[in-house]
Amino acid sequence: xxxxxxxxxxxxxxxxxxxxxxxxxxxxxxxxxxxxxxxxxxxxxxxxxxxxxxxxxxxxxxxxxxxxxxxxxxxxxxxxxxxxxxxxxxxxxxxxxxxxxxxxxxxxxxxxxxxxxxxxxxxxxxxxxxxxxxxxxxxxxxxxxxxxxxxxxxxxxxxxxxxxxxxxxxxxxxxxxxxxxxxxxxxxxxxxxxxxxxxxxxxxxxxxxxxxxxxxxxxxxxxxxxxxxxxxxxxxxxxxxxxxxxxxxxxxxxxxxxxxxxxxxxxxxxxxxxxxxxxxxxxxxxxxxxxxxxxxxxxxxxxxxxxxxxxxxxxxxxxxxxxxxxxxxxxxxxxxxxxxxxxxxxxxxxxxxxxxxxxxxxxxxxxxxxxxxxxxxxxxxxxxxxxxxxxxxxxxxxxxxxxxxxxxxxxxxxxxx
Amino acid sequence: xxxxxxxxxxxxxxxxxxxxxxxxxxxxxxxxxxxxxxxxxxxxxxxxxxxxxxxxxxxxxxxxxxxxxxxxxxxxxxxxxxxxxxxxxxxxxxxxxxxxxxxxxxxxxxxxxxxxxxxxxxxxxxxxxxxxxxxxxxxxxxxxxxxxxxxxxxxxxxxxxxxxxxxxxxxxxxxxxxxxxxxxxxxxxxxxxxxxxxxxxxxxxxxxxxxxxxxxxxxxxxxxxxxxxxxxxxxxxxxxxxxxxxxxxxxxxxxxxxxxxxxxxxxxxxxxxxxxxxxxxxxxxxxxxxxxxxxxxxxxxxxxxxxxxxxxxxxxxxxxxxxxxxxxxxxxxxxxxxxxxxxxxxxxxxxxxxxxxxxxxxxxxxxxxxxxxxxxxxxxxxxxxxxxxxxxxxxxxxxxxxxxxxxxxxxxxxxxx
Numbered sequence: 155x156x157x158x159x160x161x162x163x164x165x166x167x168x169x170x171x172x173x174x175x176x177x178x179x180x181x182x183x184x185x186x187x188x189x190x191x192x193x194x195x196x197x198x199x200x201x202x203x204x205x206x207x208x209x210x211x212x213x214x215x216x217x218x219x220x221x222x223x224x225x226x227x228x229x230x231x232x233x234x235x236x237x238x239x240x241x242x243x244x245x246x247x248x249x250x251x252x253x254x255x256x257x258x259x260x261x262x263x264x265x266x267x268x269x270x271x272x273x274x275x276x277x278x279x280x281x282x283x284x285x286x287x288x289x290x291x292x293x294x295x296x297x298x299x300x301x302x303x304x305x306x307x308x309x310x311x312x313x314x315x316x317x318x319x320x321x322x323x324x325x326x327x328x329x330x331x332x333x334x335x336x337x338x339x340x341x342x343x344x345x346x347x348x349x350x351x352x353x354x355x356x357x358x359x360x361x362x363x364x365x366x367x368x369x370x371x372x373x374x375x376x377x378x379x380x381x382x383x384x385x386x387x388x389x390x391x392x393x394x395x396x397x398x399x400x401x402x403x404x405x406x407x408x409x410x411x412x413x414x415x416x417x418x419x420x421x422x423x424x425x426x427x428x429x430x431x432x433x434x435x436x437x438x439x440x441x442x443x444x445x446x447x448x449x450x451x452x453x454x455x456x457x458x459x460x461x462x463x464x465x466x467x468x469x470x471x472x473x474x475x476x477x478x479x480x481x482x483x484x485x486x487x488x489x490x491x492x493x494x495x496x497x498x499x500x501x502x503x504x505x506x507x508x509x510x511x512x513x514x515x516x517x518x519x520x521x522x523x524x525x526x527x528x529x530x531x532x533x534x535x536x537x538x539x540x541x542x543x544x545x546x547x548x549x550x551x552x553x554x555x556x557x558x559x560x561x562x563x564x565x566x567x568x569x570x571x
Numbered sequence: 572x573x574x575x576x577x578x579x580x581x582x583x584x585x586x587x588x589x590x591x592x593x594x595x596x597x598x599x600x601x602x603x604x605x606x607x608x609x610x611x612x613x614x615x616x617x618x619x620x621x622x623x624x625x626x627x628x629x630x631x632x633x634x635x636x637x638x639x640x641x642x643x644x645x646x647x648x649x650x651x652x653x654x655x656x657x658x659x660x661x662x663x664x665x666x667x668x669x670x671x672x673x674x675x676x677x678x679x680x681x682x683x684x685x686x687x688x689x690x691x692x693x694x695x696x697x698x699x700x701x702x703x704x705x706x707x708x709x710x711x712x713x714x715x716x717x718x719x720x721x722x723x724x725x726x727x728x729x730x731x732x733x734x735x736x737x738x739x740x741x742x743x744x745x746x747x748x749x750x751x752x753x754x755x756x757x758x759x760x761x762x763x764x765x766x767x768x769x770x771x772x773x774x775x776x777x778x779x780x781x782x783x784x785x786x787x788x789x790x791x792x793x794x795x796x797x798x799x800x801x802x803x804x805x806x807x808x809x810x811x812x813x814x815x816x817x818x819x820x821x822x823x824x825x826x827x828x829x830x831x832x833x834x835x836x837x838x839x840x841x842x843x844x845x846x847x848x849x850x851x852x853x854x855x856x857x858x859x860x861x862x863x864x865x866x867x868x869x870x871x872x873x874x875x876x877x878x879x880x881x882x883x884x885x886x887x888x889x890x891x892x893x894x895x896x897x898x899x900x901x902x903x904x905x906x907x908x909x910x911x912x913x914x915x916x917x918x919x920x921x922x923x924x925x926x927x928x929x930x931x932x933x934x935x936x937x938x939x940x941x942x943x944x945x946x947x948x949x950x951x952x953x954x955x956x957x958x959x960x961x962x963x964x965x966x967x968x969x970x971x972x973x974x975x976x977x978x979x980x981x982x983x984x985x986x987x988x
Contacts, residue, residue, distance in 0.1 A: 158765045166885040168893045190765075279696075279731055288728045291769060293710050310727040311705045314696055347794065348575045348607075350787040352708060352769060369786050370767045373793060377764065380797025381879060384804065388875035389868060396880040397890070400897055404904040407872050411865060411905055415913065418864040425857040432853040439849045439856030440842040443863075443972075447835040448828060451806060455824050458805035462798060463813040468583040473814070476585045480817055487821040488828055496832065555860075 157183050161190035164199075168397045172198075185211040189219040194395040197226040205231055209238030216290070218263050218371070221250040258342055259335045261375065262356045262365030265289040268298045271305060271323035275316045291368040293352050297326050304329055304355055304363045332357040335364055339375045344467060346372045383461060386543040389413070413548055421446070421555040428563035431570070437504050438566050441513055445562045448492060449520035449554030456481050456528025457546045464536055465543075478529045485525025489518040508569055516562035520554055527553045574600050578607035581616075585814045589615075602628040606636040611812040614643040622648055626655030633707070635680050635788070638667040675759055676752045678792065679773045679782030682706040685715045688722060688740030692733045708785040710769050714743050721746055721772055721780045749774040752781055756792045761884060763789045800878060803960040806830070830965055838863070838972040845980035848987070854921050855983050858930055862979045865909060866937035866971030873898050873945025874963045881953055882960075895946045902942025906935040925986055933979035937971055944970045 155163075160179060164172050164187070176199055179187060188196055188211065200208065200223060208227075212220045212235075224232055224247070236244050246264065253259025266289060269278055278295070282288070295313070297306040306326035316325050332355045333342060346354070346369060356365040378392065385392040389410030394403070425432065425442065432439050460477070463469035469477060497514030501507055531549050532542035572580075577596060581589050581604070593616055596604060605613055605628065617625065617640060625644075629637045629652075641649055641664070653661050663681065670676025683706060686695055695712070699705070712730070714723040723743035733742050749772045750759060762768070763786060773782040795809065802809040806827030811820070842849065842859065849856050877894070880886035886894065914931030918924055948966050949959035 156766075158767070162765060162884070165883075166887065166890060168890060168897075282731045283734055286732055288732060291767070292728050293769070310731060311709050314699045314727060314731065315703055315705060317700055347790055348579060349573075350575070350708070352710070352786065369769065369790070373764055373786070373790060376790060376793055377797065380794065380801065384797065384801040385875050385879065387801065387804065388871045390872050390875050394876065396876055396885050396894070397897070400900045400904065403897070404901045404908075407869065407901060408905050408908060410872065411869055411909060414865060414868040415861075415909060418861040419916070421860055421864070422857050425860070429853045429857060432856045433850075436846045436850035436856075439853075439859070440839050440846060442856070443838055443842070443860060444832075444835040446860075447838070448831060451831040452824065452828055454805045455807050455827065458802050458807050459811065459813055462802065466582075467579070468813050470583065473583060473585060477813070480585075480814070480820070483817045484821045484824060487817065488825050491821075491825060492828060492832065499836070 157186035158190045161187050165192055165195050165395075166397075169198075169399055172397070173202075181211065185213070185215050185219075185223070188212075188223045189215065192393070192395070193226075194393045194398065196223065198395070200224075200226060205234035206238055208235045213239075213243070216263050216265055217246045217250040218261060220247050221255075221260070225251065225255060253335065256339045257335070258333045258337045258339070258356045258367060259365070261339055261342070261371045262335070262367045263289065263371075264365050266296060266355075266363070266366040267292060268296045268302070268363065269308075269322060271297045271299075271326065272321060274319050274321055275313055275325070276318035278313065278322060279318070291353065291370060293368075294355075294366075296329075296355055296363055296366075297322055298363055302363060303361045304332055304357055307355065329355060332361070332363075333367060334359075340379055340465075342367060343372050343375045343379065347376070379465065383465065383543040386541060387458070387461075387547050389544075389548070410548075417548060417552045417555065420552060421559055424556050424559045425563065428567055431563060431567040435566075435570060437506070437509065438563070438570070441500060441504075441509070442559060442562055444496060445513065445516045445520050446555040446558035448496075448517060449524045449558045450551045452485060452488060452521050453524030453528040453550040453554045454547055456484075456525055457532055457542075457550050460529055460532045461543050461546060464532060469533070474529070474533060478526065481525040481529045482522060483525075485522045486518070489521030492521065493517040509566075512565040512569060513562060515565055516558060519561045520558040523557045524550070524554050574603035575607045578604050582609055582612050582813075586615075586816055589814070598628065602630070602632050602636075602640070605629075605640045606632065609810070609812070610643075611810045611815065613640065615812070617641075617643060622651035623655055625652045630656075630660070633680050633682055634663045634667040635678060637664050638672075638677070642668065642672060670752065673756045674752070675750045675754045675756070675773045675784060676782070678756055678759070678788045679752075679784045680706065680788075681782050683713060683772075683780070683783040684709060685713045685719070685780065686725075686739060688714045688716075688743065689738060691736050691738055692730055692742070693735035695730065695739060696735070708770065708787060710785075711772075711783075713746075713772055713780055713783075714739055715780055719780060720778045721749055721774055724772065746772060749778070749780075750784060751776075757796055757882075759784060760789050760792045760796065764793070796882065800882065800960040803958060804875070804878075804964050806961075806965070827965075834965060834969045834972065837969060838976055841973050841976045842980065845984055848980060848984040852983075852987060854923070854926065855980070855987070858917060858921075858926070859976060859979055861913060862930065862933045862937050863972040863975035865913075865934060866941045866975045867968045869902060869905060869938050870941030870945040870967040870971045871964055873901075873942055874949055874959075874967050877946055877949040878959050878963060881949060886950070891946070891950060895943065898942040898946045899939060900942075902939045903935070906938030909938065910934040926983075929982040929986060930979060932982055933975060936978045937975040940974045941967070941971050 164175055212223055294307050294309050299305050307329050308326040335356050335358050353368045355363055358364050382392040391406055493514035496517055497510040500513050501510035527550055532546040535542040535545055711724050711726050716722050724746050725743040752773050752775050770785045772780055775781050799809040808823055910931035913934055914927040917930050918927035944967055949963040952959040952962050
């Protein structure tokens with residue numbers, strides 16, 4: 155079995171089986187397996203390993219992968235692991251760990267091939283043959299000047315189709331889009347996707363080549379970002395291990411339930427303002443959940459659209475207004491449609507024309523509010539640097555619950571007393 | 572501006588501006604732009620183009636990209652476009668369009684380089700130099716026998732590090748994992764991610780090489796799959812254009828609102844069964860939304876976890892039981908926690924000990940049910956071949972709404988009459 159298959163098997167196993175399986179793996183392969191594991195599962199295993207063992211399994215791995223494996227360790231244990239490594243390795247890893255995890259520096263590999271521009275392709279081929287195996291996923295050689303500054307790049311595909319006597323500088327491509335070492339990984343993922351890159355050089359502030367990002371690192375970022383949106387919208391941490399221990403899961407979930415308790419109590423205190431109306435006519439209590447429910451669903455449709463638009467960079471200052479007016483109109487149209495339908499159903503069910511009109515009015519208002527809030531809330535959250543995927547849905551639901559209940563019960567109080 | 576930047580700008584523009592911008596683009600570049608656009612936006616533009624124009628802009632594009640551009644056309648218009656093409660192109664595109672869009676055949680490129688095993692690397696290099704430019708994103712050459720059957724592959728990186736006189740068959744890798752042409756694209760994405768592949772050969776049932784899939788196609792699949800989960804969970808189509816016309820958006824959203832109306836009415840008819848109880852004590856009406864709300868949030872956390880686990884292949888028959896018992900226990904623990912808190916709040920707020928006990932009991936029951944249903948519903952939906960990301964959340968909410976209301980109002984009826 156390949157390390158990545160073992161990693162998959164470990165991820166799909168409950169905690170006890172996972173420990174047993176891990177003991178059965180070949181120590182030679184443990185480094186490669188750790189590198190393939192998702193964060194939460196990897197952290198669980200790494201936290202139980204001795205520093206000596208960790209230093210041994212990470213030997214010979216690429217620096218970005220070692221950084222991934224060691225990142226979660228408490229500081230004292232991490233120092234012990236480093237102490238077991240030889241000086242060169244230690245220096246490399248300390249450099250890799252100095253960059254934030256979600257920046258170009260955090261995901262780049264420091265293993266790459268540089269050549270000079272004034273040599274012929276034949277010389278380069280002879281150099282590569284002498285060197286032997288290239289770093290993993292090498293598709294491009296980087297051309298640097300005497301100060302190691304990046305001046306261009308040449309793909310292997312160009313190299314093998316160029317005549318032997320041609321000089322590199324005559325066939326290389328200028329690198330006008332090297333990635334700055336502090337660029338955010340989400341932005342890097344968008345660039346790779348849009349440009350269909352397979353790899354890209356990373357440079358520091360002096361335009362010196364410091365690393366290389368390959369698409370397989372970016373695929374992980376894309377998957378994680380997308381999972382993050384999906385899981386956050388349900389109030390979950392995207393690192394959460396499917397097979398985490400019960401108490402750990404219960405704890406991580408209860409925070410979000412705590413936020414929702416506040417929402418639910420806020421809605422209940424709105425209803426409480428109308429206790430008098432509710433005590434006079436039970437049909438109002440029976441129907442009062444419908445309008446908030448529809449508002450929540452309609453608003454969350456808009457929120458999902460806006461979160462995606464913000465993530466891929468389609469929504470900006472120039473088109474927010476247009477989008478707001480569009481979603482408001484979508485809300486009005488669907489509000490009108492469902493107001494008529496639900497109003498009709500209520501008139502037939504409860505035989506009360508005024509009650510039907512009331513629920514129709516509340517539905518129209520709430521779906522309009524849902525459309526507007528669905529655009530405004532995620533955009534505002536993003537401006538406040540709060541993750542819209544995490545907080546957007548809950549904030550929207552709170553808003554549509556309160557507005558829905560308030561308008562429905564308020565109209566009922568005015569017109570049915 | 573590069574075609575991909577123009578595509579991004581078009582996607583971020585409202586419909587009218589989009590039409591104007593499209594008119595301003597260079598006809599020479601329109602094919603490349605169409606290829607980069609998301610499906611809904613691309614379809615909108617393609618539907619307004621003449622067949623002659625379409626044939627002209629797609630000339631010289633790779634067959635998988637042409638297939639993407641033309642796929643949405645109505646049959647008669649599509650035939651007209653084909654009629655404008657020369658016979659070779661027509662044949663190529665018809666072949667590409669014969670495969671389902673979401674299969675290996677649908678995303679593969681048919682442009683690749685094959686070599687024989689019994690030649691030296693030097694001969695291969697001379698052949699490549701003579702040939703000139705390689706197909707886009709070529710990182711591997713495929714080794715085939717006289718019958719065009721795939722027998723191995725060699726990466727450019729191996730090619731350039733091998734001595735000139737070595738024969739290909741001595742350095743090539745065996746291809747034991749070629750992709751069958753009918754493999755589903757989600758499965759392909761999982762394979763690429765797990766194996767860190769940059770490209771992979773596609774073979775037909777006779778092991779004949781028919782195409783090549785590169786990671787940039789797979790990145791699109793990964794992004795789409797992840798977006799699909801996120802958007803579906805909010806009841807949206809993942810193809811939906813952020814800047815679609817109002818009526819089109821209203822229509823696509825209203826279907827999901829229609830499903831939710833049934834859910835909301837089902838919940839209301841549960842309350843209706845207890846109209847008598849509700850008319851006796853308005854406090855019950857005030858509090859009755861809390862338990863369903865908490866159940867919905869808790870259950871949707873589990874649903875999100877299970878949907879992700881199903882998508883990445885972590886959840887299968889071997890561990891469903893373990894997961895069910897875990898989520899049930901998580902539900903019981905959080906149920907107990909929030910039962911005590913909400914019970915306490917209600918006792919203090921309404922000064923009624925029995926009412927506090929009733930809401931606590933309903934909360935515990937509903938969060939337990941939410942944990943169980945959160946595992947069972949998505950897994951059952953998947954077995955029934957219904958997309959769990961689409962239907963899971965709504966089915967779960969219906970379940971927790973009904974159970975929450977029924978238990979709370981039922982207990983209230985029994986103990987407060």
